[in-house]
Amino acid sequence: MFEIENKSTQCKARAGVIHTPHGDIKTPAFIPVGTKATVKGVSMPQIHDMQAQAVLCNTYHLYLEPGDNIVEKAGGVGKFMGYTGPTFTDSGGFQVFSLGAAFGNKVSKVASGEVDVVPVDNKNKMAFIDEEGVDFKSHKDGSMHRFTPESSMETQWKLGADIIFAFDECTSPLENKEYQKEAMDRTHRWAKRCIDRHKELDPDNRQFLFGVVQGGRFEDLRKESAKVLGEMDFDGYGVGGSFNKDDMATAVGWVNEILPEDKPRHLLGIGEPLDIVLGVEQGCDTFDCVTPTRNGRNGSLYTKTGKMNIFNAEYKEDFRPIEDGCDCYACQNYTRSYLAHLHRSKEMLGGILCSIHNLRFLIRLCEDARQAIVRDEFQVFKNNFIKNYES
Amino acid sequence: MFEIENKSTQCKARAGVIHTPHGDIKTPAFIPVGTKATVKGVSMPQIHDMQAQAVLCNTYHLYLEPGDNIVEKAGGVGKFMGYTGPTFTDSGGFQVFSLGAAFGNKVSKVASGEVDVVPVDNKNKMAFIDEEGVDFKSHKDGSMHRFTPESSMETQWKLGADIIFAFDECTSPLENKEYQKEAMDRTHRWAKRCIDRHKELDPDNRQFLFGVVQGGRFEDLRKESAKVLGEMDFDGYGVGGSFNKDDMATAVGWVNEILPEDKPRHLLGIGEPLDIVLGVEQGCDTFDCVTPTRNGRNGSLYTKTGKMNIFNAEYKEDFRPIEDGCDCYACQNYTRSYLAHLHRSKEMLGGILCSIHNLRFLIRLCEDARQAIVRDEFQVFKNNFIKNYES
Numbered sequence: 001m002f003e004i005e006n007k008s009t010q011c012k013a014r015a016g017v018i019h020t021p022h023g024d025i026k027t028p029a030f031i032p033v034g035t036k037a038t039v040k041g042v043s044m045p046q047i048h049d050m051q052a053q054a055v056l057c058n059t060y061h062l063y064l065e066p067g068d069n070i071v072e073k074a075g076g077v078g079k080f081m082g083y084t085g086p087t088f089t090d091s092g093g094f095q096v097f098s099l100g101a102a103f104g105n106k107v108s109k110v111a112s113g114e115v116d117v118v119p120v121d122n123k124n125k126m127a128f129i130d131e132e133g134v135d136f137k138s139h140k141d142g143s144m145h146r147f148t149p150e151s152s153m154e155t156q157w158k159l160g161a162d163i164i165f166a167f168d169e170c171t172s173p174l175e176n177k178e179y180q181k182e183a184m185d186r187t188h189r190w191a192k193r194c195i196d197r198h199k200e201l202d203p204d205n206r207q208f209l210f211g212v213v214q215g216g217r218f219e220d221l222r223k224e225s226a227k228v229l230g231e232m233d234f235d236g237y238g239v240g241g242s243f244n245k246d247d248m249a250t251a252v253g254w255v256n257e258i259l260p261e262d263k264p265r266h267l268l269g270i271g272e273p274l275d276i277v278l279g280v281e282q283g284c285d286t287f288d289c290v291t292p293t294r295n296g297r298n299g300s301l302y303t304k305t306g307k308m309n310i311f312n313a314e315y316k317e318d319f320r321p322i323e324d325g326c327d328c329y330a331c332q333n334y335t336r337s338y339l340a341h342l343h344r345s346k347e348m349l350g351g352i353l354c355s356i357h358n359l360r361f362l363i364r365l366c367e368d369a370r371q372a373i374v375r376d377e378f379q380v381f382k383n384n385f386i387k388n389y390e391s
Numbered sequence: 392m393f394e395i396e397n398k399s400t401q402c403k404a405r406a407g408v409i410h411t412p413h414g415d416i417k418t419p420a421f422i423p424v425g426t427k428a429t430v431k432g433v434s435m436p437q438i439h440d441m442q443a444q445a446v447l448c449n450t451y452h453l454y455l456e457p458g459d460n461i462v463e464k465a466g467g468v469g470k471f472m473g474y475t476g477p478t479f480t481d482s483g484g485f486q487v488f489s490l491g492a493a494f495g496n497k498v499s500k501v502a503s504g505e506v507d508v509v510p511v512d513n514k515n516k517m518a519f520i521d522e523e524g525v526d527f528k529s530h531k532d533g534s535m536h537r538f539t540p541e542s543s544m545e546t547q548w549k550l551g552a553d554i555i556f557a558f559d560e561c562t563s564p565l566e567n568k569e570y571q572k573e574a575m576d577r578t579h580r581w582a583k584r585c586i587d588r589h590k591e592l593d594p595d596n597r598q599f600l601f602g603v604v605q606g607g608r609f610e611d612l613r614k615e616s617a618k619v620l621g622e623m624d625f626d627g628y629g630v631g632g633s634f635n636k637d638d639m640a641t642a643v644g645w646v647n648e649i650l651p652e653d654k655p656r657h658l659l660g661i662g663e664p665l666d667i668v669l670g671v672e673q674g675c676d677t678f679d680c681v682t683p684t685r686n687g688r689n690g691s692l693y694t695k696t697g698k699m700n701i702f703n704a705e706y707k708e709d710f711r712p713i714e715d716g717c718d719c720y721a722c723q724n725y726t727r728s729y730l731a732h733l734h735r736s737k738e739m740l741g742g743i744l745c746s747i748h749n750l751r752f753l754i755r756l757c758e759d760a761r762q763a764i765v766r767d768e769f770q771v772f773k774n775n776f777i778k779n780y781e782s
Binding site: 036037038040041042043044045046061065066070073074080081082316317319329333334335337338340341342344345347348349351352353 | 427428429431432433434435436437452456457461464465471472473707708710720724725726728729731732733735736738739740742743744
């Protein structure tokens with residue numbers, strides 16, 4: 001399912017193609033997130049227009065609403081949302097993290113700088129882990145549910161994405177090493193159970209199952225996780241955890257040194273432009289993140305020189321596009337002035353257009369990285385990007 | 392600027408073409424409303440795709456934000472919002488109504504059934520009318536502003552739409568006849584001032600100015616208003632006021648008997664399917680209303696048999712389109728089940744897709760009415776529509 005076309009001679013970056021039943025994904029690639037079977041505010045012609053190669057949806061959210069049975073009856077998540085290209089679903093494991101140990105601690109997937117160690121308030125947690133699986137409260141109505149590795153495979157089979165992920169425990173950076181080790185070992189036991197159940201459900205392996213490497217920021221744990229999972233019969237790998245850009249060369253790099261080279265690697269939930277470039281350097285092939293659409297709705301726009309805030313007063317009368325040379329629908333048709341007006345007026349088209357720009361920016365960033373890898377000029381590309389982006 | 396192609400032999404309905412500098416509008420036509428220079432949530436390719444022939448924007452809102460000067464610098468409201476077709480702006484007169492006498496009384500443009508006469512609370516009014524013009528408070532920040540007939544023409548000249556409206560006083564149905572007469576006479580004096588100022592600004596008459604007929608539900612006032620304004624040098628006419636379907640044959644019909652036949656007539660702020668069909672019968676050519684998009688955001692959908700509420704439980708597992716045979720983007724690509732999911736999940740794509748359906752429904756309704764007029768079968772068309780719609 002995965003072919004490597006070119007490898008950088010100077011780093012772990014590679015250009016490849018993932019073949020799926022719904023089409024090819026040329027890597028490196030940024031995959032827009034459609035949490036609830038919709039990339040927020042963006043319609044499918046716009047998804048095609050931005051040259052997105054796949055969409056990643058969320059198992060936890062779709063399980064709760066509309067329910068995996070309805071999505072199955074609709075013909076799977078792609079058909080449900082009117083998308084003909086390749087689809088991913090995550091495993092629901094991240095919700096263990098965000099509803100469980102990290103709940104209420106304001107820790108997100110992307111750790112920004114130092115994280116204060118806040119004592120975990122067990123009373124208010126919404127997820128409870130045992131060896132067999134996880135009990136969790138619905139964020140919608142407080143009803144209790146249970147995910148196990150087996151049930152995650154069953155739910156993802158019904159959702160019907162081309163690429164699915166093993167059910168893992170995504171630990172909080174607030175946890176100590178002892179807990180990280182305990183969670184990692186459990187994730188490995190769960191990985192085996194996921195493979196077993198998935199083989200029963202899908203003996204022809206039409207749906208590709210990716211294992212998820214954990215281990216926090218500990219070198220020995222990360223390497224152990226990559227080794228243990230790398231030896232299992234997965235079609236590809238996800239690298240899970242909370243990361244900032246300093247983790248790319250360490251946690252992500254350690255893992256990719258060990259994971260089998262002939263299988264694709266997805267860096268879960270990472271979408272800052274700099275993180276993507278550094279993730280590609282470390283041998284990651286695909287990326288997903290909600291930040292481009294979330295930032296877009298908040299008027300925060302990616303450009304080659306860094307982020308711009310469309311609410312700045314200077315943009316009210318600025319009739320240039322967001323970024324010269326950008327081929328996105330927003331830049332081709334609208335001015336900063338119009339976008340500033342839409343955001344100030346709380347008009348939803350503002351968030352939509354800015355989401356489209358941010359998504360296209362990351363998709364194009366990966367396309368450019370791919371071309372640089374093909375020409376074996378990735379280091380030059382990376383250095384230029386960083387120089388401009390931080391200026 | 393206006394040609395009549397066919398007239399019904401049985402009623403006042405007519406099929407025509409309005410020629411504008413940005414293209415032709417085949418009438419009858421429903422014109423989507425882009426209050427703040429955006430049809431809420433709908434992108435321009437979607438506007439074209441639904442075969443909208445023009446967009447109507449709001450002078451009051453654009454004056455306050457981003458300001459008419461910015462829109463003028465952008466090249467006018469069409470260019471600002473990336474629309475190449477014909478544009479309308481209303482005059483701001485409706486805000487006199489909604490911020491003034493009707494403020495806080497929950498009376499909307501479309502009076503539904505009997506209106507309770509609520510004493511007008513002058514203390515809380517946000518608009519104050521004198522002979523020269525109107526002082527009003529911004530709904531955004533409470534700042535005081537003033538519109539006069541002259542300033543409305545100046546603002547609309549800067550906004551640069553193809554078709555603009557004279558500054559009128561749209562009275563509340565709560566007002567008595569004495570006040571309706573007073574307001575109507577003032578609207579007539581303002582109409583003259585609008586024509587004079589518009590001629591100074593636009594001696595070549597590139598921008599078409601429509602007068603607005605008022606007079607509440609009083610036959611003698613409506614007829615007087617149509618006669619007085621019909622003799623003035625307007626390019627077309629708006630029919631203003633609060634209406635329900637019973638007013639079409641009376642208030643609207645009285646007016647259209649008198650207005651010059653060779654000029655287009657726009658029924659302001661009316662968009663219920665039945666009202667449009669009855670308005671066409673009474674000789675109205677164009678219509679605008681926020682209800683298709685507002686209803687769409689609330690999950691209320693137009694169909695040929697009446698409205699459907701996408702929140703009804705039965706639609707959760709209904710994999711049919713909203714309406715068989717509808718050529719809108721939503722019906723061509725999505726199921727009721729998906730739309731129900733989006734609305735229940737509060738995903739903005741739900742409101743967008745339902746807005747697109749509702750807009751296309753009204754646009755197509757007018758296209759169908761036009762074809763029926765051309766074939767001189769409008770009465771059959773109308774009777775069939777009413778029979779199905781009320782069933």
